[in-house]
Amino acid sequence: MIRVLVIDDSAVMRAFLGRVVQSQPDMELMGVSPDPVLAFDRIRRGAPDVITLDVEMPRMNGLDFLRNLMAIRPIPVIMISSLTRQGAETTMKALELGAVDFFPKPSSFGELEGTAHEIAEKIRAASNAKVGRRGGRAFPPSGLSPLPKSPFPSASHPAAAGAVQRVIGIGASTGGVEALRTVLSALPPNMPPILIAQHMPAGFTETFARRLDTLCDIHVRQAEDGDVVQPGVAYIAPGGRHLMLTRRGAAYFTRVTDDPPVNRHRPSVDTLFRSIARTMGKQAIGVMLTGMGGDGADAMLEMSQSGSYTIAQDEASCVVFGMPRQAIAAGGVREVAALSDIAARMESLALG
Secondary structure (H helix, E strand, C coil), rough: EEEEECCCCHHHHHHHHHHHHHHCCEEEEEECCCHHHHHHHHHHHCCCCCCEEEECCCCHHHHHHHHHHHCCCCEEEEEEEEHHHHHHHHHHHHHHCCCCCCEECCCCCHHHCCCHHHEEEEEHHHHCCCCCCHHCCCCCCCCCCCCCCCCCCCCCCCCCCCCCCEEEEEEECCCCHHHHHHHHCCCEEECCEEEECCCCCCCCCCHHHHHHHCCCCCCCEEECCCCCCCCCCCCCCCCCCCEEEEEECCEEEEECCCCCEEEEEECCHHHHHHHHHHHHEEEEEEEECCCCCCCCCHHHHHHHHCCCEEEEECHHHHHHHHHHHHHHHHCCCCCEHHHHHHHHHHHHHHHH
């Protein structure tokens, strides 16, 4: 049984989250608390497997609670976040401190009731997540093997201005915020265009992209429909919308749509990877990072079959190994690598 502790100063949220947990056959509600200080006492008496945590609470805010918890007794935490710019900023800080996932509060009670399944799935994924002290993920030494020779033609002769010879696609879900920070911040500024589908609701990706942009040598931005893709830029799918790659003549563009969810997700990694496979073929690189579920597995196989070079994050360094595991099982992964090695793999393949 997955033991869950709910910490929230809203009586409505405590009641809702408590009902969600109690309705699941594989979960047990350890308790609910409106006060994080009292919650520490509960944790000392018996640690839960997962905590849902509000940000704004009396006596100690959620970030301070999370910082203390991760320093003393790391436990998987799902943040309950408000759909505001300030709420998005706080959520990004919480993920940096060690929270494994977040859930945005809907604007109405009616919308809240429709999210029970999503909350339950997030709790299940979090129960299998790996967390480390002080919010860091403790990865074992990777045993780095020699970098593979790039399957692409030499880049010694630069293409004409505005032309794109290669494109990289990245898919991620649970744990992906920190995984993407690790990968993107290690890349040089002359990388090919990078298109990213990170499972994230509307209202959070712009903040996420802005924070990454301050940490990286490449530029990071939220994709807009019709962007001409450029080297040295990473384009993140807007929360709640699909991102695809299209071509018109010699130029490549982003396409952002409100098409129905794929694999219950929008943005969907399958949607992004399939568009890259069909548009770039053997001139593409596909990377699958940490996340729950199987989104992207089928399209990564399509990328591989079209000649793209495909990489999946290894189990030891994943917060949740679901998406890489499914991609490997589908037969679409050419190489498995530790998170700490993936940026070097991408650079060698794209620029070597």
